[in-house]
Amino acid sequence: MIEDYFRLAFKGIARRKLRSWLTLIGIFIGITAVVSLITLSQAMQDAITGQFEKLGSNRVMITPGGKSYGPTAGSVMTAKFYDNDVDAVRKVKGVDDVLAPLIRTAQVEFKGEIKAIMAFAYPTGAEFIRLLEKNGFIELEQGRMFRTSDRYTAIMGYTNAHDDFDKDVKSGDKIKINGYDFQVIGIREKSGTFQDIAMGIPLDAGREIFDEKEEVSSIFAIIKDGYDAGKVAEDIKKELRKERNVEEGEEDFTVNSPQALLVSVTMINDVVKAVLIGIAAVSILVGGIGIMNTMYTSVAERTKEIGIMKATGARNSSIMMLFLFESGLLGLIGGVFGLLAGYGISILAGKIAMDAAGIEVSVAVTWGMVIGALAFSFVLGALSGMMPARKASRLQPVEALRR
Amino acid sequence: MQKKPIIELRDVWKTYRMEQTEVNALRGVSFAINEDEFVSIQGPSGSGKSTLMHLVGCLDLPTKGQVLLDGHDISKLKESALATIRGKRIGFVFQAFNLIPTLTAMENVMLPMIFNNVSRWQREKTAAELLDDMGLKDRMHHKPNQMSGGEQQRVAIARALSNDPEVILADEPTGNLDSNTGKHIMDLIMHLSTVHKKTIIMVTHDPYIASFAKKKIVIVDGEVGHDHEYLKRILWKNGTHHGGKK
Numbered sequence: 001m002i003e004d005y006f007r008l009a010f011k012g013i014a015r016r017k018l019r020s021w022l023t024l025i026g027i028f029i030g031i032t033a034v035v036s037l038i039t040l041s042q043a044m045q046d047a048i049t050g051q052f053e054k055l056g057s058n059r060v061m062i063t064p065g066g067k068s069y070g071p072t073a074g075s076v077m078t079a080k081f082y083d084n085d086v087d088a089v090r091k092v093k094g095v096d097d098v099l100a101p102l103i104r105t106a107q108v109e110f111k112g113e114i115k116a117i118m119a120f121a122y123p124t125g126a127e128f129i130r131l132l133e134k135n136g137f138i139e140l141e142q143g144r145m146f147r148t149s150d151r152y153t154a155i156m157g158y159t160n161a162h163d164d165f166d167k168d169v170k171s172g173d174k175i176k177i178n179g180y181d182f183q184v185i186g187i188r189e190k191s192g193t194f195q196d197i198a199m200g201i202p203l204d205a206g207r208e209i210f211d212e213k214e215e216v217s218s219i220f221a222i223i224k225d226g227y228d229a230g231k232v233a234e235d236i237k238k239e240l241r242k243e244r245n246v247e248e249g250e251e252d253f254t255v256n257s258p259q260a261l262l263v264s265v266t267m268i269n270d271v272v273k274a275v276l277i278g279i280a281a282v283s284i285l286v287g288g289i290g291i292m293n294t295m296y297t298s299v300a301e302r303t304k305e306i307g308i309m310k311a312t313g314a315r316n317s318s319i320m321m322l323f324l325f326e327s328g329l330l331g332l333i334g335g336v337f338g339l340l341a342g343y344g345i346s347i348l349a350g351k352i353a354m355d356a357a358g359i360e361v362s363v364a365v366t367w368g369m370v371i372g373a374l375a376f377s378f379v380l381g382a383l384s385g386m387m388p389a390r391k392a393s394r395l396q397p398v399e400a401l402r403r
Numbered sequence: 404m405q406k407k408p409i410i411e412l413r414d415v416w417k418t419y420r421m422e423q424t425e426v427n428a429l430r431g432v433s434f435a436i437n438e439d440e441f442v443s444i445q446g447p448s449g450s451g452k453s454t455l456m457h458l459v460g461c462l463d464l465p466t467k468g469q470v471l472l473d474g475h476d477i478s479k480l481k482e483s484a485l486a487t488i489r490g491k492r493i494g495f496v497f498q499a500f501n502l503i504p505t506l507t508a509m510e511n512v513m514l515p516m517i518f519n520n521v522s523r524w525q526r527e528k529t530a531a532e533l534l535d536d537m538g539l540k541d542r543m544h545h546k547p548n549q550m551s552g553g554e555q556q557r558v559a560i561a562r563a564l565s566n567d568p569e570v571i572l573a574d575e576p577t578g579n580l581d582s583n584t585g586k587h588i589m590d591l592i593m594h595l596s597t598v599h600k601k602t603i604i605m606v607t608h609d610p611y612i613a614s615f616a617k618k619k620i621v622i623v624d625g626e627v628g629h630d631h632e633y634l635k636r637i638l639w640k641n642g643t644h645h646g647g648k649k
Binding site: 001003004005008011012014015304305308309310311312313314315316317318396397398401 | 457460462463482483486487489490491495497501502503505506514515517518519520523562566
């Protein structure tokens with residue numbers, strides 16, 4: 001019987017196509033917002049957790065400037081790190097080793113094409129090369145690692161090599177970095193992190209081409225096994241305060257332990273979520289009112305039909321059910337489109353994040369989400385149609401037939 | 404052989420309240436309609452015959468008095484029980500056909516069966532048979548606006564028969580049709596009476612159409628009389644002095 005009511009309800013919607021479509025918009029936007037919000041924030045959370053898994057949770061990243069994170073590419077920050085800061089970090093108990101690259105954005109020319117690429121200039125002493133290998137900073141898809149004798153050589157990120165230029169860059173290719181001739185000696189494996197969009201060059205070469213004699217851009221501290229990264233991060237902070245002579249709370253540097261990063265990213269995620277939930281809630285409310293309005297109009301227009309149905313044996317409950325299905329169906333159709341659009345937006349946003357930051361954001365379509373969103377939109381529609389349906393069901397047959 | 408009454412009205416009053424005034428649409432109407440009878444309810448407009456039809460059709464309840472269906476008083480029944488009675492035991496045929504415009508002929512005929520929880524298979528079978536009987540085999544999937552008035556009324560008759568009710572209630576069934584088509588519809592209604600043994604109650608103001616019925620109930624000013632002489636007297640009196648207002 002339910003199937004019959006659905007069919008009748010669908011005919012009710014189909015007869016006023018334009019009005020039904022207009023009514024759907026509110027629910028559509030609401031469900032789109034909810035779906036994209038939930039899938040995106042889940043994908044972001046996964047991506048961030050994934051980043052830490054890939055980068056290793058045994059690392060602490062120290063960047064110049066307060067309250068900021070992420071590799072500092074430009075020279076926006078006024079505070080700078082020098083070798084003495086690196087040494088201070090190295091001295092902290094629990095720090096196994098320290099890697100302090102110079103990071104700059106470089107003009108890279110390949111076969112006449114020029115692109116801006118983030119360059120990490122690493123020390124290429126034997127010890128550091130061992131460190132890079134040991135900690136998996138560089139895993140190669142092709143070519144070889146740095147050697148101590150290397151100078152104008154570069155290891156390119158996966159995206160740099162495969163996507164940035166019209167033609168794929170291969171190891172052995174010649175490129176120009178800031179006008180200097182370089183040879184590509186290796187291509188990194190795809191990692192799904194920012195390392196895909198960054199290239200590595202020897203520190204000496206970096207100091208020369210960027211004309212930067214002493215500064216290091218950030219400090220990666222590798223934590224010894226058995227030490228708590230959060231605790232070591234606190235100790236590094238204390239040591240650097242002493243070294244740089246700043247008070248607690250006024251640090252001109254930021255120590256990002258994986259946990260701290262996770263917390264701050266989660267906080268941003270939460271704020272975005274709250275804003276989107278607000279938008280979604282308003283839109284869903286407006287959508288619900290829209291459905292209610294449409295259903296009231298529908299009841300008024302079809303008073304005579306309601307009378308006919310009652311005369312032919314429809315109980316109040318049958319009429320109620322018919323109109324509830326109709327409004328529920330309106331919600332459901334809005335939900336279907338909202339679900340599609342929501343996933344579309346999420347996938348698109350994931351792609352943009354991938355292109356912009358090299359972060360792999362994979363949007364997962366889950367049955368729970370699909371069923372949840374559809375059930376929610378149907379129930380929302382049905383609830384919005386409750387009062388009009390009640391009105392329809394309570395019409396006196398004689399009164400209704402007289403129309 | 405004495406037939407038992409299927410519908411009986413006992414001193415039925417229906418009063419409408421309009422702001423300050425009360426209007427008595429029916430004033431103590433009593434009559435009985437037996438099984439298989441073909442009865443016409445006649446009267447000028449405003450006489451109360453529509454109100455009477457609503458009561459007989461279980462669409463409305465009396466203000467005072469009893470409406471008995473098979474000896475059971477329906478005056479105290481709830482709307483859901485009345486709906487069930489309408490669905491199973493009474494088939495309506497209206498002047499304006501009253502088909503649902505978005506549904507095809509077939510779907511219109513199946514509608515009362517949906518409300519009566521008939522299985523889909525059975526519904527389709529019954530509806531197809533009924534439409535075939537009405538000579539509408541090639542009109543089954545047409546919508547009302549694709550059919551002539553006569554065809555629409557035949558769909559409506561098929562719909563009225565869909566749950567195989569004992570009583571067919573026809574309200575001016577030929578009112579919107581030309582006389583030829585009207586005659587054809589009346590033949591169908593006669594057929595329901597004589598062959599299918601349905602109890603037919605037909606409301607009309609047209610004496611020719613009323614003449615198809617075996618028994619006539621005349622209603623004027625909310626009161627009832629059975630014989631032709633009474634009708635003449637009332638109509639004459641009405642025409643000259645009362646103007647037929649209720």
